[in-house]
Amino acid sequence: MSLSRTFILFVALAPLTFGASKEIVELQRDVAMLQDQVQKMQAALNDKLTSMQTVVQQTWDSVNNTNRTMAVMQDRFNDAMKQQQASVSAPVASVGQKLDQMAEDFRAVRESVLDMNTRMGKLDAKMADLQNLINTIKAPAPPPPGATSPTGVPGAPEAQAGPPPGMEASTAYTNAYRDYLGGKYDLAMPEFTDYLKYFSNTQFASNVQFYIGDIYFKKQDYTNALQAFDNVLERFPDGNKTSDAHYMKGMALMQLSRNDSAAREFRDVYTSYPDTDLAAKAKARLKELGLNVGTPNTRAKRR
Numbered sequence: 001m002s003l004s005r006t007f008i009l010f011v012a013l014a015p016l017t018f019g020a021s022k023e024i025v026e027l028q029r030d031v032a033m034l035q036d037q038v039q040k041m042q043a044a045l046n047d048k049l050t051s052m053q054t055v056v057q058q059t060w061d062s063v064n065n066t067n068r069t070m071a072v073m074q075d076r077f078n079d080a081m082k083q084q085q086a087s088v089s090a091p092v093a094s095v096g097q098k099l100d101q102m103a104e105d106f107r108a109v110r111e112s113v114l115d116m117n118t119r120m121g122k123l124d125a126k127m128a129d130l131q132n133l134i135n136t137i138k139a140p141a142p143p144p145p146g147a148t149s150p151t152g153v154p155g156a157p158e159a160q161a162g163p164p165p166g167m168e169a170s171t172a173y174t175n176a177y178r179d180y181l182g183g184k185y186d187l188a189m190p191e192f193t194d195y196l197k198y199f200s201n202t203q204f205a206s207n208v209q210f211y212i213g214d215i216y217f218k219k220q221d222y223t224n225a226l227q228a229f230d231n232v233l234e235r236f237p238d239g240n241k242t243s244d245a246h247y248m249k250g251m252a253l254m255q256l257s258r259n260d261s262a263a264r265e266f267r268d269v270y271t272s273y274p275d276t277d278l279a280a281k282a283k284a285r286l287k288e289l290g291l292n293v294g295t296p297n298t299r300a301k302r303r
Helices: 004-138 169-181 185-198 205-218 224-236 242-255 260-274 277-288
Strands: none
Touching: 169 185, 169 205, 185 205, 185 242, 205 224, 224 242, 242 260, 242 277, 260 277
């Protein structure tokens, strides 16, 4: 009974087993085909990767070659620039050194000239002091009381030919100039006046005459200032303050509303002392008067 049932069951399931085997075979075939496609795709991918690696390697080699070429060119350019700089720097440095040397020589000469002028001024003052001492020694003794002096006035002292005892040119100038710079014009004025009285032949006399005019100008006494600056130009035409006296004379004339005459003084400064600060100031004053430097015949505008 059992054997019969088993046979019957086998016969009943046989078609099902055959159908399942066929599906398995087909599934296996599909898997095999899929694996084959994967292998082909992997092989193709490997080929592409290999090709890309080759291209990348070639690109890197090209970049490295370019970098080496650029490095060589940069080195050559740097060498050329260094050679060019060396060839240019040497002459420029030489010229610069020569200019520096010339400037140093000029400065030394200028200092020497200034020092020489100072020494000459001091020597001039010493000579004036010595001459005054000689004049004092040669002067006759004062008359006794009650005697008639050469002036015709009984008891009047002799006219003094030299400075008072103990007064020296260098000391007198230094003291007066110190008071002038300090704004003590009431002290400086008589000191400068005494200097001109006793030491009018010294080198600093032109400076003193100019400072007298400048004190008058600062005190707004323009008439006396004008006269003092005229004295500088008349008595000391080759002095140190000639150009300054011309300019300050023009300034005094402007304050006195004599603009035509002031313009002539300013033009004289501008044309006679070009490329100086004083010439620039004179040009500014001419513009203030409504005049051009290049039109000397133009009448000055009255203020």
